Amino acid sequence: MEYLPQLMRRGGKNFSVEFFPPRDDLGEQNLWSTIRYLESRRPGFVSVTYGAGGTNRDRTVRVTERIAKETSLTPVAHLTAVGQTREELEDIMARYAAAYVHNVLVVRGDPKGVAAGQEGTWEPTPGGINSANELLALAKEKHRFCVGVAAFPDKHPRFETHAEDDAHFATKVRAGADFGVSQMLFSADSFVRMRDRYAQQGLDIPVLPGIMPITSWAGLQRMLQLSGQPAPADVMARFEKYRDDCKATGELGVELALKIARDLIVNGVEWLHFFPNNRASTLFILLDELGYYPFTRQAQYRIG
Numbered sequence: 001m002e003y004l005p006q007l008m009r010r011g012g013k014n015f016s017v018e019f020f021p022p023r024d025d026l027g028e029q030n031l032w033s034t035i036r037y038l039e040s041r042r043p044g045f046v047s048v049t050y051g052a053g054g055t056n057r058d059r060t061v062r063v064t065e066r067i068a069k070e071t072s073l074t075p076v077a078h079l080t081a082v083g084q085t086r087e088e089l090e091d092i093m094a095r096y097a098a099a100y101v102h103n104v105l106v107v108r109g110d111p112k113g114v115a116a117g118q119e120g121t122w123e124p125t126p127g128g129i130n131s132a133n134e135l136l137a138l139a140k141e142k143h144r145f146c147v148g149v150a151a152f153p154d155k156h157p158r159f160e161t162h163a164e165d166d167a168h169f170a171t172k173v174r175a176g177a178d179f180g181v182s183q184m185l186f187s188a189d190s191f192v193r194m195r196d197r198y199a200q201q202g203l204d205i206p207v208l209p210g211i212m213p214i215t216s217w218a219g220l221q222r223m224l225q226l227s228g229q230p231a232p233a234d235v236m237a238r239f240e241k242y243r244d245d246c247k248a249t250g251e252l253g254v255e256l257a258l259k260i261a262r263d264l265i266v267n268g269v270e271w272l273h274f275f276p277n278n279r280a281s282t283l284f285i286l287l288d289e290l291g292y293y294p295f296t297r298q299a300q301y302r303i304g
């Protein structure tokens with residue numbers, strides 16, 4: 001199996017998919033249908049987030065272990081520092097290592113019910129750790145995981161300027177991060193600008209752009225609330241117009257995701273990271289429209 005960042009650096013069209021931990025058994029069953037369906041498209045990797053505020057973490061761990069043991073997919077396990085001691089985090093890392101999960105994505109996380117960027121709300125756990133960089137150090141020290149970190153093309157709401165956000169990202173690169181994955185994008189421009197700034201500053205790790213096909217008004221609201229990130233007014237106006245029309249919202253979501261993806265590809269960003277809300281149907285429409293098929297993990301073909 002190839003080291004993920006090496007595969008990312010190789011270039012050419014590829015994609016990865018981020019799932020969230022299901023809330024109940026039915027959700028878990030449905031997620032497994034999606035995972036099985038997705039195997040045929042051979043994504044570069046699939047990741048499973050750690051529930052916001054540390055919720056549903058058992059399902060995150062279980063689903064990630066099963067992906068590693070029972071499928072042909074490469075899993076990336078998200079980890080956050082919310083509500084856990086160092087020992088608990090070490091135990092989870094040991095479970096991942098035992099299941100041959102080699103890749104993790106570390107983020108600090110936010111306390112339950114708190115949107116990203118509300119500074120002063122972080123609640124340290126006694127015996128716990130307090131930043132993505134500390135998690136990164138633990139992941140490297142104990143198991144030499146390949147470690148991904150979060151990147152924020154529209155800057156994290158806690159920072160006033162892109163320069164501050166870039167300087168913070170630089171600390172993650174210096175701490176040994178192997179790759180980055182971006183926050184959900186509303187346009188390709190902010191990602192391309194961030195990529196170019198990082199290149200100028202010698203921050204030489206691959207960073208993947210996050211694309212979420214919006215399928216409902218409520219889903220969009222939830223995402224904005226969690227990220228603490230405002231959406232551009234024109235995008236909000238377009239989606240608000242169809243807020244009670246699921247079909248029209250879905251079509252608009254596909255249109256926006258395709259525009260972002262195509263603009264990225266034109267700018268040489270060909271590995272796309274999708275947040276498809278645990279469903280395969282919209283993702284498959286996007287992949288077909290973009291001609292992202294087929295790929296293999298170990299030997300990647302250049303198409304087009």
Ligand SMILES: Cc1cc2nc3c(=O)[nH]c(=O)nc-3n(C[C@H](O)[C@H](O)[C@H](O)COP(=O)(O)OP(=O)(O)OC[C@H]3O[C@@H](n4cnc5c(N)ncnc54)[C@H](O)[C@@H]3O)c2cc1C
Pocket residue numbers: 048049050051052053054078079080106107108109110116117130131132133149150151152156158168171181182183184210
């Ligand atoms: C791709 C992606 C995936 C995500 N996945 C999840 C997920 O699975 N689960 C979830 O709950 N959330 C997830 N998030 C959201 C994330 O938890 C929030 O955005 C959170 O607010 C910030 O996390 P961080 O890793 O950027 O924090 P950090 O980089 O740790 O920064 C947090 C704070 O600590 C400060 N800080 C950090 N290191 C230092 C230092 N050395 N010295 C001084 N100050 C320091 C920073 O200035 C900042 O104020 C994800 C975000 C992205 C973009």
